[in-house]
């Protein structure tokens with residue numbers, strides 16, 4: 001695992017009116033996935049490509065595990081960092097196994113036998129049964145399967161850090177969803193630090209531990225998905241995060257933020273209502289309320305101490321609270 005920090009990082013392309021990346025400072029803890037979001041041209045790709053030095057910063061520092069990447073040999077650096085892009089660019093004349101091996105071989109020090117085992121492990125990891133896929137050529141794979149091979153290749157050297165630039169952007173909806181689920185699964189097993197560019201907010205909310213919102217080269221906000229929904233820094237973030245998106249709020253806001261009663265004594269008739277965990281989503285609570293037809297759910301922690309009650313009415317007011325915040329931010333600006 002590896003942690004990464006940007007310190008006052010700026011990139012100004014020659015002749016550009018404003019910097020593509022403008023004094024960006026933030027850090028991503030080891031083992032977390034940070035999603036970079038923002039409108040087109042916000043500087044997401046530029047920021048990502050400065051990490052593996054495909055683009056050189058104008059000023060500032062990028063620190064990986066305490067070391068400034070600018071003092072490192074770029075070739076060495078790229079061996080330690082996986083990179084997955086939308087058009088993965090497999091070598092057409094090499095089969096799947098060979099495409100993955102080239103990366104592992106570059107890293108060096110592995111026996112042929114170890115390389116064979118590693119290729120099969122990686123194919124399993126990305127959901128391509130090795131017996132079926134190792135000898136296929138890229139032209140014999142669907143777009144989604146090619147992306148899987150690209151991901152396997154990026155993981156071949158077991159890099160602690162993974163850079164992903166809209167890796168699923170060109171896939172159809174079903175394949176994209178499947179790849180997202182698999183990335184979550186892989187991340188549960190191998191725990192990389194991931195910087196992931198997307199313009200799809202659903203993807204950002206689904207995959208991100210953290211979301212960095214970029215706007216005209218600057219970080220408008222860095223926070224967890226729930227932070228962005230409940231405490232957007234400005235109207236731009238509120239809109240992007242979808243403060244008015246009821247479904248997203250139901251899915252991501254925790255029950256603990258929408259309790260009906262802080263006190264732990266039940267209303268008459270609430271003595272035997274079903275239970276619910278404080279970190280459950282509002283959606284989970286709502287479905288349980290509808291399914292059981294209970295007037296409320298008792299919200300309690302693992303050791304059975306009750307923190308309050310949740311009702312359909314308190315869920316509605318929890319969501320309205322978040323929506324009003326967006327309106328307030330909009331009127332402050334006006």
Ligand SMILES: Nc1ncnc2c1ncn2[C@@H]1O[C@H](COP(=O)(O)OP(=O)(O)O)[C@@H](O)[C@H]1O
Pocket residue numbers: 013014016020038039040041042043044045046047
């Ligand atoms: N090689 C380059 N030369 C000049 N300008 C560039 C170059 N690459 C990107 N830019 C400009 O920098 C800005 C940020 O681009 P980019 O990082 O690709 O944005 P994003 O990935 O968020 O869509 C844009 O205005 C883009 O036109």
Ligand SMILES: [Mg+2]
Pocket residue numbers: 044045046197
């Ligand atoms: Mg881009």
